[in-house]
Amino acid sequence: MANVAIIGSEKSGRTSLAGKLGKKGTDSDLTLFNFVKGDRVYSFTDAKTYPESPKSLIQAINMSDIALACVPSTGLTARTGECIVALDLLGGKKGMFVITMSDKSNLNAISELTGKIKTITKSTNLENWETVAVSTTTFEGLETLKEKLFALDEEVKTENASKDGMTPRVMVDHFFNVKGIGCVILGTVTQGTINIHDKLTLFPPRRETEIRSIQSNDVDVKTAGTGARVGLALKGVQAKEFDRGYMISQKEEISSKFNLECQLAKFTDGFAVGDAVHLFAGLQSEPAKIESITVDGKNVTQVKAGSVCNVVLYAQKDIAYNKDDRFLIVQLNYPKQRFVAGCEVRQ
Ligand SMILES: Nc1nc2c(ncn2[C@@H]2O[C@H](COP(=O)(O)OP(=O)(O)OP(=O)(O)O)[C@@H](O)[C@H]2O)c(=O)[nH]1
Ligand SMILES: [Mg+2]
Known part of the structure; x- marks a missing residue:
């Protein structure tokens, strides 16, 4: 698969x-x-x-x-x-x-x-x-x-x-109510293995849920491993509570404030303190504001293409993530090349 x-x-x-x-x-x-x-x-x-x-x-x-x-x-x-x-x-x-x-x-x-x-x-x-x-x-x-x-x-x-034994995580991309079944989501098992009756939590809302049934390629299955694209019927939650990119797992970090180590693209106009950007993590994305930038521990007001820097930024809403997830800073207003930096979480 x-x-x-x-x-x-x-x-x-x-x-x-x-x-x-x-x-x-x-x-x-x-x-x-x-x-x-x-x-x-x-x-x-x-x-x-x-x-x-x-x-x-x-x-x-x-x-x-x-x-x-x-x-x-x-x-x-x-x-x-x-x-x-x-x-x-x-x-x-x-x-x-x-x-x-x-x-x-x-x-x-x-x-x-x-x-x-x-x-x-x-x-x-x-x-x-x-x-x-x-x-x-x-x-x-x-x-x-x-x-x-x-x-x-x-x-x-x-x-x-090799990731099947990890704690399970499902990244949600579509969600809807099905008559007689209830809340159904489509998503990908990004790590671990999920089983029917697993009790997990929906993040960022931190809502408990249970997997009622699993479908993979329109076939009912009892279990699904890493990489599987699945449809899940869920207990205890409603489709209207979802947004694309929500995670179903045992535990996620949740924050709207991030300290990120960023590698800027070779071709970008960069960013400056105070800039409004978009922060992407998995399938989630939020407007965010650049609060401060440091290069080699020194505060700077802006960074250019190819730089490595640390950035503190505030997103408008909570984002669910794991420490190993890769973030992306995007500037939707740049006419040519909108992807500014690839980032790792430092805090
Ligand atoms: N001759 C030829 N025409 C092709 C081929 N593949 C696609 N086309 C034509 O090229 C045009 C664009 O193809 P699409 O598959 O729609 O490309 P797309 O990237 O999805 O386009 P948008 O979603 O509109 O940006 C269509 O008119 C296709 O019929 C091919 O292999 N040979
Ligand atoms: Mg197309």
Whole structure:
């Protein structure tokens, strides 16, 4: 089972590719496409409201183990660059570049574009990502893409299996009331294993709940391990209490004040004390205000691209997180590159 984000600039062939890889399921600002064949189980997330909404890009990436970054055969755009920055700042993702619409291009041009992708990803977390050229009209390259995806999936399975023994955490992405069943949520088990009748807590609201039933790929199951995409019927809570990104677990840290160690993107206008930014953690996002910035223990008023600094900031609402979660600072007003910094919690 692997969760795969399909991302890229506008008109980069994302939805066409998703439609060839899976069958359309949940559809909101994100669209999910499912594929189930034996033990090959994939859930593809199309961040369809990106680039208009950077949120959908981050959410699709954070819901996934693997990202497919689509680049149309016509070439790289500023938004391709932005997708690369987001993936680099979030770190630790597996993935591939997919040169889409290969039928509209030729071998030379595709090989030149592959070289350009190699150049711009040099010394980022994506420098070893492979590039595959595909066409969803002639089907060229689709089998190669699937084979490479299977190989990445094997790595994901091993990594996820090693997390099955941890305390369970479910990251919620959709929630609704179902007549006769009650509150149902869709989400991903990000660590540990969940079982029917587990008593857990919904964070940040700190509401106790019990797992009434678990579905995985529309089949009732009694248990689900790390990486599984699940539907849960829950006791004791109502859909209206939820927000995207809420966590169901035994324990979360909850705060609206953060001390973060930040690595700024190489291409960004940075930020200054007093700036209004957006703070992303998992699928949660909140407006936040930069209270102070320190570099090597000294207070500064602003930081520029490429810097490392410590930032104290206040979010408008509580965020549920674990100390190992990666945060992202985003500046929605920047016209070109909106992802400013990848951060780790220091306090
Ligand atoms: N010739 C050709 N056309 C393609 C291919 N893939 C997609 N297209 C066309 O390119 C256009 C954009 O494709 P989409 O799949 O909608 O791309 P997208 O990134 O989801 O686009 P938006 O969500 O609108 O930003 C559509 O008109 C598709 O029919 C392909 O492999 N070959
Ligand atoms: Mg689309």
